[in-house]
Amino acid sequence: MSNDAKNPIAQMEKIVSLCKRRGFIYQSSEIYGGCGGVWDYGPLGAELKRNLRTAWWNTMTREREDVLGLDASILMNPAIWKASGHVDTFADLMRECSLTNKRVRADHVDPQDGVVMKYSGAKAPNGWRWDRAISALLKNGEHIESFRKRIRALIAQNAGESAGKPEEIELLGEEKIDAVNGSVDFHPETGGMLGEARPFNLMLKTYLGPTATEDDVTYLRPETAQAIFAQFKNVFDSSRVKVPFGIGQIGKAFRNEVTPKNFTFRSREFEQMELEFFIKPDEAVEIISGEVAKWHEGADLSEPKPNWGWELWHRYWVDQRTKFYQGIGLGDVLEYYWQTPADLAHYARACVDILCEFPFGTEELEGIAARGEFDLSAHQTASTKSQEIFDEELKTAAAKLTDEQKEALIQKRLAAEAAKTKGEPMPEAAVRAWFERLFKGSYVPHVIEPSAGLDRMALAVIAKAFSETEKVDEKGKKEVITVLRLHPRVAPIKVGVFPLLKNKPELVAKAREVYALLKKHMNCFYDETASIGRRYARQDEVGTPFGVTIDFETCGEKGPDLLDTVTLRHRDSGEQERVKISELLGKLLPLVS
Numbered sequence: 065m066s067n068d069a070k071n072p073i074a075q076m077e078k079i080v081s082l083c084k085r086r087g088f089i090y091q092s093s094e095i096y097g098g099c100g101g102v103w104d105y106g107p108l109g110a111e112l113k114r115n116l117r118t119a120w121w122n123t124m125t126r127e128r129e130d131v132l133g134l135d136a137s138i139l140m141n142p143a144i145w146k147a148s149g150h151v152d153t154f155a156d157l158m159r160e161c162s163l164t165n166k167r168v169r170a171d172h173v174d175p176q177d178g179v180v181m182k183y184s185g186a187k188a189p190n191g192w193r194w195d196r197a198i199s200a201l202l203k204n205g206e207h208i209e210s211f212r213k214r215i216r217a218l219i220a221q222n223a224g225e226s227a228g229k230p231e232e233i234e235l236l237g238e239e240k241i242d243a244v245n246g247s248v249d250f251h252p253e254t255g256g257m258l259g260e261a262r263p264f265n266l267m268l269k270t271y272l273g274p275t276a277t278e279d280d281v282t283y284l285r286p287e288t289a290q291a292i293f294a295q296f297k298n299v300f301d302s303s304r305v306k307v308p309f310g311i312g313q314i315g316k317a318f319r320n321e322v323t324p325k326n327f328t329f330r331s332r333e334f335e336q337m338e339l340e341f342f343i344k345p346d347e348a349v350e351i352i353s354g355e356v357a358k359w360h361e362g363a364d365l366s367e368p369k370p371n372w373g374w375e376l377w378h379r380y381w382v383d384q385r386t387k388f389y390q391g392i393g394l395g396d397v398l399e400y401y402w403q404t405p406a407d408l409a410h411y412a413r414a415c416v417d418i419l420c421e422f423p424f425g426t427e428e429l430e431g432i433a434a435r436g437e438f439d440l441s442a443h444q445t446a447s448t449k450s451q452e453i454f455d456e457e458l459k460t461a462a463a464k465l466t467d468e469q470k471e472a473l474i475q476k477r478l479a480a481e482a483a484k485t486k487g488e489p490m491p492e493a494a495v496r497a498w499f500e501r502l503f504k505g506s507y508v509p510h511v512i513e514p515s516a517g518l519d520r521m522a523l524a525v526i527a528k529a530f531s532e533t534e535k536v537d538e539k540g541k542k543e544v545i546t547v548l549r550l551h552p553r554v555a556p557i558k559v560g561v562f563p564l565l566k567n568k569p570e571l572v573a574k575a576r577e578v579y580a581l582l583k584k585h586m587n588c589f590y591d592e593t594a595s596i597g598r599r600y601a602r603q604d605e606v607g608t609p610f611g612v613t614i615d616f617e618t619c620g621e622k623g624p625d626l627l628d629t630v631t632l633r634h635r636d637s638g639e640q641e642r643v644k645i646s647e648l649l650g651k652l653l654p655l656v657s
């Protein structure tokens with residue numbers, strides 16, 4: 065456990081520093097002063113991310129018979145973002161600092177205490193003038209002189225070279241206005257008064273083609289999901305699948321976050337791992353199975369059943385995703401937030417956020433939403449291309465229904481529409497038209513969407529694994545040792561291979577042999593420099609779960625029993641065991657994959 069587990073800022077600083085020092089994560093464009101909200105993954109970070117990606121891909125697609133993969137482009141026809149609602153509604157409320165024009169998300173301003181200071185403007189000896197009223201917060205405990213200096217510096221920064229030296233700027237008409245407590249009306253960094261909250265679209269605009277006119281505008285995708293919807297029909301028609309089935313995709317997404325923060329947690333460029341799992345509408349399930357199974361506490365979610373409606377499928381995916389997180393070592397830091405009816409979008413039936421404990425608080429790792437037919441229907445309307453599928457089993461079952469049974473289904477749906485508290489109820493004529501198509505076996509599938517962020521997942525596993533212990537060295541000096549207790553499945557390096565001494569050719573040759581044997585199957589690191597304890601510590605710090613040491617016993621110096629055996633060290637328990645080289649791979653592979 066880290067000494068700073070109770071001091072989140074110090075804990076995060078240590079994690080950020082370790083990530084840079086050992087090549088997990090660097091600031092993007094660092095030599096040019098960085099690039100806000102964008103991060104690069106170094107050699108170990110790239111391996112960690114790759115392992116998480118592979119774990120997700122294998123669990124969600126390869127190991128299942130009912131999910132297929134997709135790798136769609138980042139750039140798409142902008143009509144997709146219009147149809148999905150992103151052009152009109154994918155916005156955060158944002159407020160602008162009246163002093164510097166810096167923006168901040170309206171819900172990211174913590175309450176502050178202090179005194180409001182007002183100026184009628186500012187001027188400089190070179191004739192420059194700023195005739196604009198300025199209000200800013202003199203924070204409690206801040207000296208008036210350092211406050212004025214800060215305001216002059218901010219004004220100078222904003223005005224550029226024309227204002228001259230900050231210390232020569234004269235602030236005009238100073239007035240002390242009110243003392244405020246718990247105010248959210250001042251920019252958290254600058255202290256300048258904030259303007260009205262206004263929506264700010266988060267999509268990053270770009271131009272497709274050489275003319276760069278408004279007609280060429282498109283967007284870097286803000287989520288991978290829409291490409292899955294847009295290609296739904298192609299995948300369905302080309303893959304001989306039946307509903308229920310899913311399409312999974314991993315890829316980059318971009319959002320012009322107003323206030324990127326908490327290291328990689330909220331970035332402007334990030335990677336998503338999304339599944340759109342298409343299911344039959346509940347009415348189709350009822351026609352085919354005679355009932356729609358109800359969820360109850362303790363319901364068996366181990367294997368999908370034909371009588372599952374959206375609710376059980378949604379619960380099933382929450383359960384599956386929980387098992388996934390348990391499999392990468394995050395099982396005991398998860399929490400769940402079930403969105404209330406007031407939180408939900410009008411088309412959503414349920415949404416649960418899987419939250420994870422980070423040093424800066426418990427925050428969202430993944431969202432799992434039951435989105436009905438909203439997305440495919442929106443694309444059907446906008447593109448005028450049918451997104452319906454034909455279900456033979458449904459047609460056959462519907463043909464056996466009496467007119468009374470059909471009418472009963474329609475009446476049940478009409479009652480549900482009338483009871484809606486959000487969104488417009490579907491008109492009766494539309495409901496009847498929808499059932500007419502359904503009884504013939506045609507419908508637009510509904511969707512359950514587990515949507516995870518790869519960068520958040522990487523940060524979550526690093527933060528969970530980070531630990532510090534105090535050790536006393538041979539000279540009695542205390543030192544703090546960092547150990548990254550990463551799950552072996554996700555650890556960037558699986559095994560460190562160490563000859564006991566680097567100046568003994570027979571040890572080095574054997575160690576190279578072991579390294580060559582293992583590296584074809586897992587990422588290994590060969591290290592012959594420094595003491596063996598130092599080499600273990602270097603690997604502990606980057607989360608390597610196993611160490612293999614080749615010593616004189618390996619070369620047969622203590623008799624034939626130990627010939628061709630190595631010491632296998634386990635990072636977390638410190639346990640060391642003697643293992644035959646011929647058995648090493650068989651022992652390690654199941655532990656790391």
Ligand code: GAP
Pocket residue numbers: 286287288289319321328329330331332334335336338428429430431515516517518519520
């Ligand atoms: N298609 C649904 C969707 O995109 P979301 O809740 O906006 O839903 C899903 O995003 C996941 O993507 C989040 O749970 C988070 O893990 C990740 N994510 C979203 N915005 C992010 C950002 N700015 N930086 C890093 N990860 C982000």
